[in-house]
Amino acid sequence: MKTVNKNAIAGESLSPYKGSPILDIITEKQLRTCVHCGLCLSFCPTYKATGLEMDSPRGRIYQIRGLASGEISADDPDLRKHLDLCLGCRACETACPSGVPYGSLLEAARAQLEPNSKTERAIRKVTLGFLFMRPWAMHSAGFGLRLYQKGGVQKAVHATKLLNVLPGKLDEKEKMLPDAQGGIRKQKFDEIIPAKGATKARVAFLTGCIQDELFRGTNADTINVLTRNGCQVLMPKNQACCGALHSHTGDIEHARELARRNIMAFEQTGADFYIVNASGCGSAMKDYAHLLHSDAAYAERAKKFVAKVRDLSEILVEVGFVPPKGRLKARVTYQDACHMRHGQKIFEQPRKLIKQIPGVEFVEMKESDWCCGSAGIYNVVQPEMANEVLGWKTANIRQTNADIVVASNPGCAIQISYGLREDGQKAEVLHLAELLERAYKAGE
Numbered sequence: 001m002k003t004v005n006k007n008a009i010a011g012e013s014l015s016p017y018k019g020s021p022i023l024d025i026i027t028e029k030q031l032r033t034c035v036h037c038g039l040c041l042s043f044c045p046t047y048k049a050t051g052l053e054m055d056s057p058r059g060r061i062y063q064i065r066g067l068a069s070g071e072i073s074a075d076d077p078d079l080r081k082h083l084d085l086c087l088g089c090r091a092c093e094t095a096c097p098s099g100v101p102y103g104s105l106l107e108a109a110r111a112q113l114e115p116n117s118k119t120e121r122a123i124r125k126v127t128l129g130f131l132f133m134r135p136w137a138m139h140s141a142g143f144g145l146r147l148y149q150k151g152g153v154q155k156a157v158h159a160t161k162l163l164n165v166l167p168g169k170l171d172e173k174e175k176m177l178p179d180a181q182g183g184i185r186k187q188k189f190d191e192i193i194p195a196k197g198a199t200k201a202r203v204a205f206l207t208g209c210i211q212d213e214l215f216r217g218t219n220a221d222t223i224n225v226l227t228r229n230g231c232q233v234l235m236p237k238n239q240a241c242c243g244a245l246h247s248h249t250g251d252i253e254h255a256r257e258l259a260r261r262n263i264m265a266f267e268q269t270g271a272d273f274y275i276v277n278a279s280g281c282g283s284a285m286k287d288y289a290h291l292l293h294s295d296a297a298y299a300e301r302a303k304k305f306v307a308k309v310r311d312l313s314e315i316l317v318e319v320g321f322v323p324p325k326g327r328l329k330a331r332v333t334y335q336d337a338c339h340m341r342h343g344q345k346i347f348e349q350p351r352k353l354i355k356q357i358p359g360v361e362f363v364e365m366k367e368s369d370w371c372c373g374s375a376g377i378y379n380v381v382q383p384e385m386a387n388e389v390l391g392w393k394t395a396n397i398r399q400t401n402a403d404i405v406v407a408s409n410p411g412c413a414i415q416i417s418y419g420l421r422e423d424g425q426k427a428e429v430l431h432l433a434e435l436l437e438r439a440y441k442a443g444e
């Protein structure tokens, strides 16, 4: 690894991290928390796969400290390789007895790194800097994809076998695309949707960006489940992408801008709670106070915002869940999305809800809290490691003999569905809201 110890060159005797731009995002105390005990190593998927210390949480923290002190240069190819291979699953955070905020360290380090190539820079600019920043652009892209899938274009393309001959393994990549729910045009939601029966809470709902374009059916089920449980649902105008992908790739400035937009949009609703049904978005929104800690105008507002954010499973337990009356005769297992289990520490609530569905036999999956390999866009940029990790997951699902796998994150649902298809398994993958709504409808 290249070494450039700027503080040593300057004869600096103070902290080796003094002046590092990393300290704009995390504190020096957070950077120093790791005591190298190694208790996290056996929970790290990439360490399991490669056996290399530098692909373990402890090894990566060592490298991040080197980057912060200037001992390791930001363009060091080894540093890049080991940080890029990290799933960002944060399993190490849950395992760590010292409370190392690994996810924040990783995001702060990634913010210091330039894109690997001109192509990556261009892709980031188009997606993170443009598409995810402008709702109209995301709506247009979503419409284009639905037109491709539902308007007969996809069938025609498959008939020509064009994807098999074009470079870039497009046929393989297309297999990973989810089937957009609904028709070409999106189902519209009212701005205020009343609770069924007495109102227990007024909640503002994040429809999400990808979720809103591809999983409108899941959003509709979420709204129905909320109203059945006494929640009046409000749709914040001008809500934005949560900024999770931006944070994970180190694009902190865009992540902060999106956080400010959402704080403004959700505050205007006057709701009691802000509800999210995608774990990656929920985790990102619960991190807004950390993200905006140095923004004088938003730091306090961000803290108040975070105190109101709830995952769907959390709010249902909190308001007093009304179990469905319908029976679902199915063996059901649950995949803990990383940003649910490790990012938000939500574990019991979804299981508690599933177990209350009449007829359901709940079966726990081995390593249910291990990443499925989706990890944002990881399965696209690191397909080999993503497939290895996915292979462990599908093997564990097979062992459960489940009819239904519940995964409360669109990325996990897409990845696991793809893995099951490739593995020839028949289990259905559902969001928690879809499972609950199916049970409610069965009782009507």
Ligand code: SF4
Residues within 6 Å of the ligand: 043, 044, 045, 046, 047, 055, 056, 057, 060, 085, 086, 087, 088, 089, 090, 091, 092, 093, 102
């Ligand atoms: S985030 Fe996941 S892949 Fe990365 S070091 Fe931690 S456990 Fe390993």
Ligand code: SF4
Residues within 6 Å of the ligand: 033, 034, 035, 036, 037, 038, 039, 040, 041, 057, 058, 061, 092, 095, 096, 097, 098, 099, 100
């Ligand atoms: S991250 Fe935590 S568990 Fe892992 S080596 Fe450091 S202190 Fe130990």
